[in-house]
Amino acid sequence: MKKKLSKTEPLKTITPGGKRDESFFEAVFEVARQIPKGRVTSYGAVAAALGAKSSARMVGWAMNNAHIVKPKVPAHRVVNRQGLLTGKMHFGDPDQMQALLEKEGIDVKNDQVQDFQKKFWDPAVELGL
DNA sequence: ACGCTGACTATTA
DNA sequence: CTAATAGCCAGCG
Numbered sequence: 111m112k113k114k115l116s117k118t119e120p121l122k123t124i125t126p127g128g129k130r131d132e133s134f135f136e137a138v139f140e141v142a143r144q145i146p147k148g149r150v151t152s153y154g155a156v157a158a159a160l161g162a163k164s165s166a167r168m169v170g171w172a173m174n175n176a177h178i179v180k181p182k183v184p185a186h187r188v189v190n191r192q193g194l195l196t197g198k199m200h201f202g203d204p205d206q207m208q209a210l211l212e213k214e215g216i217d218v219k220n221d222q223v224q225d226f227q228k229k230f231w232d233p234a235v236e237l238g239l
Numbered sequence: 240a241c242g243c244t245g246a247c248t249a250t251t252a
Numbered sequence: 253c254t255a256a257t258a259g260c261c262a263g264c265g
Binding site: 111134157160165166167168171 | 259260261262263
Binding site: 190 | 245246247248249
């Protein structure tokens with residue numbers, strides 16, 4: 111992270127509070143909200159469920175709005191393919207993500223989810239896709 | 240309008 | 253095993 115002087119609020123096209131733009135984000139948020147407590151998924155899995163498996167980055171980018179939109183999206187349940195908490199630094203407090211996961215019964219060691227594959231929740235399957 | 244950056248992933252060396 | 257590279261798509265200077 112070189113430097114983040116961007117004071118400007120990211121993304122206004124989503125118009126939080128006034129849902130109307132059915133963008134890629136809403137789809138991501140919807141899926142992310144379906145993640146059961148005590149489960150985790152990956153950006154690629156969500157992207158794949160949306161039909162954009164190649165655009166895992168867009169999912170992560172959408173997550174950037176997750177803590178801005180309502181209702182709040184459990185972005186802490188979304189990790190990378192390795193079960194690594196890559197986005198923990200975006201929660202305001204890096205420890206918040208891990209704390210939330212552990213609170214839900216997920217073991218996290220060194221920013222990595224233990225038994226990730228066992229706790230993995232695939233939206234493409236669970237949602238009947 | 241062009242180029243850089245990014246909460247990713249898979250492939251190749 | 254780890255490191256580097258390409259593909260991805262949208263926002264921002």
